[in-house]
Amino acid sequence: MTSAQTSARSRATIQRAAQVVGAVFLLVGVLGFIPGITTGYDSLALAGHDSEALLLGVFQVSILHNIVHLLFGVAGLLMARTPAQARSYLIGGGAVYLVLWIYGLVIDQESAANFVPVNNADNWLHLILGVGMIVLGVLGVLGVLGSRRTADRTGATTQR
Incomplete structure (x- = not known):
C-alpha cells in the first residue's frame, strides 16, 4: 500500500467514526418519537x-431531548466532511457529554433544573458517550484514526 493509500484510508477512518456517531445520534433522535420504542x-x-x-x-x-439528539447527529454528519472537523466533533462533542454527565449528577432530577430531562440511565450513558467520543477524537489527533500530517506523492508534507 502506498503512502497516499494509507493516508486516504486513515483520513477516511476518523471521518467514518464521526459519521457513525452522528448517524447513531440521528437514529436515537428519531426513535425517541416512535411510540412503542419510546414507552x-x-x-x-x-x-x-x-x-x-x-x-x-x-x-x-x-x-427537546430528541431534537438535541437529531441536531447532534446532523452536526456529526456535516463535520465528518474533513478529518479536522471530524476530530473536533468527536472531542468537542465528548466534552459536551461529560459536562451533561456532571450536570445530571449534581441537579435534583425532580426540579426545574432537569429541563432536558435526564435520569440515572441517561447520566451513565452520557459518561460512556463522552469518554468514547473523546477517545476516538484523540486517536484521530494521534494519527491512529487519521494522521495530522501526511506526505503526498511528491513527498511534500501537508497539514490536514
Missing part, C-alpha cells in the same frame, strides 16, 4: 422532568 409516549413533554417517556423503556426523553 409512555403519551406523556412525552416538550421539556422538563415531568416527561415520563422512556426511550427503550430506560432513558428519559422529551421533545
Whole structure:
C-alpha cells in the first residue's frame, strides 16, 4: 500500500467514526418519537422532568431531548466532511457529554433544573458517550484514526 493509500484510508477512518456517531445520534433522535420504542409516549413533554417517556423503556426523553439528539447527529454528519472537523466533533462533542454527565449528577432530577430531562440511565450513558467520543477524537489527533500530517506523492508534507 502506498503512502497516499494509507493516508486516504486513515483520513477516511476518523471521518467514518464521526459519521457513525452522528448517524447513531440521528437514529436515537428519531426513535425517541416512535411510540412503542419510546414507552409512555403519551406523556412525552416538550421539556422538563415531568416527561415520563422512556426511550427503550430506560432513558428519559422529551421533545427537546430528541431534537438535541437529531441536531447532534446532523452536526456529526456535516463535520465528518474533513478529518479536522471530524476530530473536533468527536472531542468537542465528548466534552459536551461529560459536562451533561456532571450536570445530571449534581441537579435534583425532580426540579426545574432537569429541563432536558435526564435520569440515572441517561447520566451513565452520557459518561460512556463522552469518554468514547473523546477517545476516538484523540486517536484521530494521534494519527491512529487519521494522521495530522501526511506526505503526498511528491513527498511534500501537508497539514490536514
